[in-house]
Amino acid sequence: MLAMPFFLQNAFSQNDSTTVNTLHAQAWKYRNSNLDTAILLTQQTFDLLNKPTVKQLPFNWEQKALVKTYYYLGFFYNLKGDNKIPQEYFNKALTISNNIDYLYGKSLVFGGIGSFYMRRGNYPKALGYFFDALRIDEKRGHKEGMLVRLSNIGNIYVSQQNYPKAIEYYSKALKLSEEINDKKHVAIQLGNIGIVYYHQHNLPKALEYYLKALELGRELGNNDEIALNLNNIASVYQDEKNYDKAMQYFFEALPIAEAQGDADIVASVTGNIGLIYGIKKDYKKAESFILKALKIAYEINSLEMTNEFELALSELYNSQGKYQQALEHFKKHQVAKDSVFNAENTEKNVRAEMNYEFDKQQAMQNKEHEKEVIALEADNKIQKQLHLFLLIIIALILVILFFVKRAYDNKKRIASFLESEAKRKEVLLQEVHHRINNNLQVISSLLSLQASSVGDEKLNGYLKQSQNRIQSLSTLHELLYQNDSPLEINMHEYLNKVLDFHRDVLHTKTLDVKVNANITPVYFTTKLAVPIALVVNELITNAIKYAFNEKHSGSIDISLLQDGTKNDSWMLHFSDSGRGLPASSEVRKESLGLRLVNIMTRQMGAVLTKTNSPGATFTLLFSTTN
Numbered sequence: 001m002l003a004m005p006f007f008l009q010n011a012f013s014q015n016d017s018t019t020v021n022t023l024h025a026q027a028w029k030y031r032n033s034n035l036d037t038a039i040l041l042t043q044q045t046f047d048l049l050n051k052p053t054v055k056q057l058p059f060n061w062e063q064k065a066l067v068k069t070y071y072y073l074g075f076f077y078n079l080k081g082d083n084k085i086p087q088e089y090f091n092k093a094l095t096i097s098n099n100i101d102y103l104y105g106k107s108l109v110f111g112g113i114g115s116f117y118m119r120r121g122n123y124p125k126a127l128g129y130f131f132d133a134l135r136i137d138e139k140r141g142h143k144e145g146m147l148v149r150l151s152n153i154g155n156i157y158v159s160q161q162n163y164p165k166a167i168e169y170y171s172k173a174l175k176l177s178e179e180i181n182d183k184k185h186v187a188i189q190l191g192n193i194g195i196v197y198y199h200q201h202n203l204p205k206a207l208e209y210y211l212k213a214l215e216l217g218r219e220l221g222n223n224d225e226i227a228l229n230l231n232n233i234a235s236v237y238q239d240e241k242n243y244d245k246a247m248q249y250f251f252e253a254l255p256i257a258e259a260q261g262d263a264d265i266v267a268s269v270t271g272n273i274g275l276i277y278g279i280k281k282d283y284k285k286a287e288s289f290i291l292k293a294l295k296i297a298y299e300i301n302s303l304e305m306t307n308e309f310e311l312a313l314s315e316l317y318n319s320q321g322k323y324q325q326a327l328e329h330f331k332k333h334q335v336a337k338d339s340v341f342n343a344e345n346t347e348k349n350v351r352a353e354m355n356y357e358f359d360k361q362q363a364m365q366n367k368e369h370e371k372e373v374i375a376l377e378a379d380n381k382i383q384k385q386l387h388l389f390l391l392i393i394i395a396l397i398l399v400i401l402f403f404v405k406r407a408y409d410n411k412k413r414i415a416s417f418l419e420s421e422a423k424r425k426e427v428l429l430q431e432v433h434h435r436i437n438n439n440l441q442v443i444s445s446l447l448s449l450q451a452s453s454v455g456d457e458k459l460n461g462y463l464k465q466s467q468n469r470i471q472s473l474s475t476l477h478e479l480l481y482q483n484d485s486p487l488e489i490n491m492h493e494y495l496n497k498v499l500d501f502h503r504d505v506l507h508t509k510t511l512d513v514k515v516n517a518n519i520t521p522v523y524f525t526t527k528l529a530v531p532i533a534l535v536v537n538e539l540i541t542n543a544i545k546y547a548f549n550e551k552h553s554g555s556i557d558i559s560l561l562q563d564g565t566k567n568d569s570w571m572l573h574f575s576d577s578g579r580g581l582p583a584s585s586e587v588r589k590e591s592l593g594l595r596l597v598n599i600m601t602r603q604m605g606a607v608l609t610k611t612n613s614p615g616a617t618f619t620l621l622f623s624t625t626n
Contacts, residue, residue: 016048017057020065023048027072032224033261035076042072060100067093067105071112078116081301086116107136107145114152118159121303121339127156147176147185154192158199159304166196187216187225194232198239207236224265227257231269243276250276264305267296271309278316286316307336318564330564489529491560492521498533499558502540512553515540519560522570528624531600532560532572538593539574539618547578547616554578554615563621572620580612 023045030038046069049062074089090113097105114129130152137145154169174189194209210232217225234249250273257265274289290313297305310333317326496517503515524532536558543556554577563569597618601608606622 016051016053017061017065020045020048024065024068024072027076031076031079033259035080035261038076039073042069042076045069060102063096063100064102064105067096067102068108070096071105071108074109075112075115078112078119079300081119081299083120083301086112090116103136103140104142104145107133107140107142107149110136111145111149111152118152118156119301123156123160127153130156143176143180144182147173147180147182147189150176151185151189151192158192158196161199163196163200167193170196183216183220184222184225187213187220187222190216191225191229191232194229198232198236201239203236203239207233210236223256223260224262227253227260227262227265227269230256231265231272234269235272238272238276243279247273247276263296263300264302267293267300267302267305267309270296271305271312274309275312278312278319283316283320287313290316303336303339307333310336314564327564488523488525490521491524491529491532492519494529494533495519495536495558495560498537499540502537502544506544509544510552511544511548513544513548514555516555516557517559519558520562522560522562524624528604528622531604535572535597535600535620536574538597542593543576543578543616547576547580549579551578566623568624570622570624572622573618574620575613575617576615578615580614581610581616 023041027038027041030041045065049066049069070089070093074086074093077089078086090109093105093112094109096102097109110129110133114126114133117123117126117129130149134146134149134153137143137149150169150173154166154173157163157166157169170189170192174186174193177183177185177189190209191213194206194213197203197209198206210229213225214229214233217229230249230253234246234253237243237246237249250269253265254269254273257269270289271293274286274291274293277283277286277289280286290309294306294309294313297309310329314326314329314333317323317329496519499515499517506513506515540556540558547556548554556576557574559571559573561571561573563571598608601620604620604622605626606620609619609621611617611619
């Protein structure tokens, strides 16, 4: 049980209503430094509110104070990360507010519920409640409440990466703050706008707003704003790769945030310090700071920071070769990422805003309608003019409909023409692929006949290799001819057909070599598919020719898999169980096959590595966006 602060001993000597207000004010001050004390102080108001003297106060004072008590408890438990208790207290506060039609109480509660859902990544529900609170504050003309809700809505749009909307609502909040000379919220909105520019990669503009916010925060002595903006300024320098400057600001922000008990900023600053240590390859310090930040992120249920630091930890372990740990944290990152942003949430956000705008416009239209009714009853002339106006409108609508109908018919004719043209071009393209494929087959057959009639074994081998390359291209055009999309190819089907050709070759030899394939069924453009197939063709040809000279059995493994670090990164892996690469790189420097592999690698913008383990291993890392 926490001891009662000294100031309360004097407070209880005053009248009960004053004591309730004092408890509320002091509880609110403890919200960032000691949530347990804040909750204890708030709970102590229940006994006072049950006193008969308090219940006799006018204007439902006791009920309104009870609403505030329940709201504070919900708010504080929400900051603690509790998933159940906040909703119970918010519901109690809302019930009382509805019973006494307490608009300020409803606004408070809707804002609290919105914050509850926002902290848990449920942005559609959060946005709906914030707009509900905004409607009430607009109805009451409560500008302080309006600017807070506008800022809340801007925060959600930042989380959803809708930066134009975020700027719109932050700018409205900034203008309102300046109107009422609320410097604290001016500083907050300056920092918020800086955050949006930061996300848009406009670092000079972001730094400009952060520095303004920091200056105003220091002027007001607001340590929360000081810590937040120091962290944000450091992030800008971090992105500019000025790591020493970034570290200076991060370490200045950290003790201030810890003293304030602001877990969000502490987690952010700590995690960013860990990221910089990772860049500097001080892996031990990087792991320590990121793990500490991740622990706080889980404690406060921050999906955004969980998503960011799980990915950072995954990349840190991956760079150290700790692939199992890297994979575990990457999976956790994906779970958090899916919760933060998905298409359904975006659609619901838009619907919530549209409902708000519709309600607002409907209210304005209702007021205009009432004015029109009064005017019509007062003057019959206006009614006649209205009839004439309506007739003109109808005539204009008919004219517009005529032109719309004609435009629609023209659009249909154009669409029909374009569709027939598209079909004709598709048929022509398929015919081109068909003819190219036939020609390649003829060339392949000629090379085969020439090889069978040549006595020189070396020349025979060259002709066979050329036939293999032609066969790879022929397979591509055969699949393109059969495929619905003439610009993309199924790599699983394509590479397996290329490998089937080599499996047939192995059956004609005395070698007991198995060709194993693990090919992802992904579609690549022909620009990327052709060099990949040629690389595979050259590597397996070299393996059959050189790898198993001293043994008659073994295996060849080929895989095409997505690299775990990025969605557009892929890895082509080739290995055999043969005798491995020669010790001297000069032995096979004239090999046309390996020269082709290097040429194709450069064409793809890929990175090729070769190792012996103990057989030959080739790893090709490439990106589909190159």
